Amino acid sequence: TASPAPGTETDPSRLLRQIFGFDGFRPGQEEIVEAVTAGRNTLAIMPTGGGKSLCFQLPALCREGVTVVISPLIALMRDQVRGLREAGVAAGALTSGNTDEETAEVFAALDAGALKLLYMAPERLAAAGAVNMLRRIGVSLIAVDEAHCVSQWGHDFRPDYLRIGELRRDLNVPLAAFTATADEETRAEIVTRLFDGEQPQSFLRGFDRPNIHLAFTAKDQPRRQILDFAAARKGRSGIVYCGTRAKTEGLARALEEAGHSAAAYHGGMEPDQRRMVEARFQSEDGLIVVATVAFGMGVDKPDIRWVAHADLPKSIEAYYQEIGRAGRDGAPAETLTLYGPDDIRLRRSQIDESLAPPERRMADHGRLNALLGLAEALGCRRQKLLGYFGEDSTPCGYCDHCDRPPETFDGTQAVRMALSAILRTGEYFGSGHLIDILLGTETDKVRARGHEALPTFGVGQEWDRRQWQAIFRQMMGLDLVRPDRERHGALRMTDSARPVLRDEEKVTLRRDTLTRSRDRRPAVK
Ligand code: ADP
Numbered sequence: 472t473a474s475p476a477p478g479t480e481t482d483p484s485r486l487l488r489q490i491f492g493f494d495g496f497r498p499g500q501e502e503i504v505e506a507v508t509a510g511r512n513t514l515a516i517m518p519t520g521g522g523k524s525l526c527f528q529l530p531a532l533c534r535e536g537v538t539v540v541i542s543p544l545i546a547l548m549r550d551q552v553r554g555l556r557e558a559g560v561a562a563g564a565l566t567s568g569n570t571d572e573e574t575a576e577v578f579a580a581l582d583a584g585a586l587k588l589l590y591m592a593p594e595r596l597a598a599a600g601a602v603n604m605l606r607r608i609g610v611s612l613i614a615v616d617e618a619h620c621v622s623q624w625g626h627d628f629r630p631d632y633l634r635i636g637e638l639r640r641d642l643n644v645p646l647a648a649f650t651a652t653a654d655e656e657t658r659a660e661i662v663t664r665l666f667d668g669e670q671p672q673s674f675l676r677g678f679d680r681p682n683i684h685l686a687f688t689a690k691d692q693p694r695r696q697i698l699d700f701a702a703a704r705k706g707r708s709g710i711v712y713c714g715t716r717a718k719t720e721g722l723a724r725a726l727e728e729a730g731h732s733a734a735a736y737h738g739g740m741e742p743d744q745r746r747m748v749e750a751r752f753q754s755e756d757g758l759i760v761v762a763t764v765a766f767g768m769g770v771d772k773p774d775i776r777w778v779a780h781a782d783l784p785k786s787i788e789a790y791y792q793e794i795g796r797a798g799r800d801g802a803p804a805e806t807l808t809l810y811g812p813d814d815i816r817l818r819r820s821q822i823d824e825s826l827a828p829p830e831r832r833m834a835d836h837g838r839l840n841a842l843l844g845l846a847e848a849l850g851c852r853r854q855k856l857l858g859y860f861g862e863d864s865t866p867c868g869y870c871d872h873c874d875r876p877p878e879t880f881d882g883t884q885a886v887r888m889a890l891s892a893i894l895r896t897g898e899y900f901g902s903g904h905l906i907d908i909l910l911g912t913e914t915d916k917v918r919a920r921g922h923e924a925l926p927t928f929g930v931g932q933e934w935d936r937r938q939w940q941a942i943f944r945q946m947m948g949l950d951l952v953r954p955d956r957e958r959h960g961a962l963r964m965t966d967s968a969r970p971v972l973r974d975e976e977k978v979t980l981r982r983d984t985l986t987r988s989r990d991r992r993p994a995v996k
């Protein structure tokens with residue numbers, strides 16, 4: 472076998488970023504990718520939308536030779552092939568939907584040894600010479616999507632799936648089977664028919680990590696909040712994730728001054744230094760590592776007792792992966808994620824300024840929105856988190872909201888006042904100025920623009936400045952408004968705010984973040 476060409480990337484976490492554009496693995500993916508890449512027979516059961524395809528696509532890139540992907544869904548195969556090609560991966564499909572040209576192209580690529588992934592409809596396995604062809608091209612892995620189709624008693628039975636077991640025996644290569652729906656009987660049937668009854672490594676675990684306590688808090692005095700959280704867990708190993716490298720060093724110092732043992736860790740450090748911190752973290756009890764996302768991919772410490780986010784992560788996937796480093800031993804672990812309007816702005820502009828194609832940027836905004844929705848959630852955090860990954864559940868009893876349900880109020884009126892201030896000033900200002908208008912504060916900027924004459928001027932005195940900041944933050948979290956990066960954070964209304972403005976929809980807001988501050992600026996009437 473040929474060794475990978477120089478510069479060929481085979482590190483899964485880096486490929487995840489470079490090829491697929493994801494910040495982290497989704498629940499379960501990492502373990503499956505590891506097992507499949509290592510060439511073990513695997514059976515993975517993941518909910519729809521959980522991200523199965525990555526679990527064979529990524530190993531296919533890490534392994535030598537061709538990965539054959541068998542799927543009954545032609546449209547889906549074509550989509551995946553297109554996506555992979557756009558990302559620069561050599562992939563092709565042999566399905567009944569192909570034109571002759573496409574088929575010829577696939578065969579040419581196979582003959583040239585230039586294909587990494589070959590998608591095939593199961594019917595193709597029945598075609599004369601198919602198995603010989605597969606024998607010839609150096610298949611090193613078979614991936615079977617919708618593996619439950621092999622079950623003769625199921626609704627989706629595909630007779631051609633019965634050929635797959637034979638193909639595996641014939642080629643003598645590992646097989647990875649995936650499905651979203653497999654009761655115990657179907658599972659047993661998959662094992663019998665695809666693996667000749669030999670138990671594959673199975674991944675049936677749901678996404679839930681019930682021993683991890685989930686909590687979010689709006690940023691108030693972020694450094695103080697992190698120090699308090701750490702102080703209550705003194706002597707226990709933890710990770711604090713920060714948005715920037717500079718912040719990791721400052722916070723590590725502050726933690727040391729507070730009597731903890733702490734170390735900074737980020738991508739700008741020398742590899743030697745980084746390895747030293749990793750080694751200390753593995754061996755020392757109670758070390759706190761203050762890190763950027765660069766920390767954790769290779770860390771396998773089962774007894775990390777807590778994870779805190781000093782800044783909002785990039786996406787709900789990144790969040791899940793980062794908190795998921797805590798409590799691998801199954802013992803209780805705690806997490807705290809801080810978030811504020813600056814984080815939201817920062818994450819949005821990072822997405823907007825990335826060089827990714829528009830669809831990917833839109834998906835990134837969606838994944839950020841999902842995280843913001845979780846941060847601003849009114850009910851059980853876990854239920855919401857698992858729901859996002861496709862799993863139904865009941866309130867967990869082990870998150871901040873289950874501990875103490877947030878007090879809510881009908882915020883429709885406040886939101887409409889804010890939207891009206893935004894619209895009447897041409898969607899041209901940030902929250903500071905808008906709050907001045909709502910409070911009726913006659914600043915120079917207000918006077919210069921003549922905004923004291925607006926009907927909205929001073930209508931919002933029921934709330935103080937801090938409360939308005941919380942309202943605006945929640946509005947951003949609910950994606951009712953978004954900062955416009957062309958206009959330095961000027962807030963624009965989104966389409967989802969229209970029904971609120973028209974009084975067709977109500978907005979429920981959290982009250983607990985709205986405590987009136989003592990040092991409120993006097994409002995001018
Ligand atoms: P299914 O499990 O239903 O086959 P897919 O593989 O189609 O799911 O993935 C569902 C969606 O999740 C896709 O839009 C995919 O881009 C996205 N996705 C998969 N893995 C990740 C990840 N690690 N981070 C972010 N998004 C992901």
Ligand code: ZN
Pocket residue numbers: 850851852853854866867868869870871872873
């Ligand atoms: Zn809960």
